[in-house]
Amino acid sequence: MTIKKGDIIKVEYEGRLEDRTIFDSTELEGGEPLKFEVGTRTLIQGFDDSVIGKDVGDSFEITLNASEAYGVIDPLLVQTVCIDQLPEDLDPEPGMMLGVGDANGTHSMAWVKEVDEEFITIDMNHPLAGKTLYFKIKILETGCEPDPPDAHECGCGCEDH
Structure with a gap:
């Protein structure tokens, strides 16, 4: 059939x-x-x-x-934020998955792309x-x-x- x-x-x-x-x-x-x-x-x-x-x-x-x-990678879903905005007990490493929320209360998953002493780059595109x-x-x-x-x-x- x-x-x-x-x-x-x-x-x-x-x-x-x-x-x-x-x-x-x-x-x-x-x-x-x-x-x-x-x-x-x-x-x-x-x-x-x-x-x-x-x-x-x-x-x-x-x-x-x-x-x-x-889908294609949406560059708007890749963001760099100050590491001070993260909870103190979080020690991010590249490849780690994080739950993130926006100002509207929407939650999604993001993976950590890069980390340095001041900033973290996260990617909310599908892996x-x-x-x-x-x-x-x-x-x-x-x-x-x-x-x-x-x-x-x-x-x-x-x-x-």
Whole structure:
């Protein structure tokens, strides 16, 4: 059966970066196939779009540029602030994730890009923003039942990953 928008399917997948590092996979998500409704944009756009027109049993590879995946890097989301604005008990290091809030009370995650004696540079872009992603995908099943409303699948698109 050919997959179309609105179908609920299960897939196995593996996502790699340009240096061949695996950043996400069915195995890393506990070995359970990823189940999702096609065309609802609950996953990254390029991954979601790639399964349309495929059939159960198909295995294929895709390459997604940044705009089809987690987006291009937005320089407005990279900010340098005075280290004195941080809580005293925080000892930031490059690569560390921080919860940040803005004047409107909106909270998001940021990763520490650079730290010196006076300033810290944080990046609120998704960690995979600006990157080309490579996926191997195998369609396992279609016609699946939807999950209950309180269930949540992750993998290949969760923002808090």
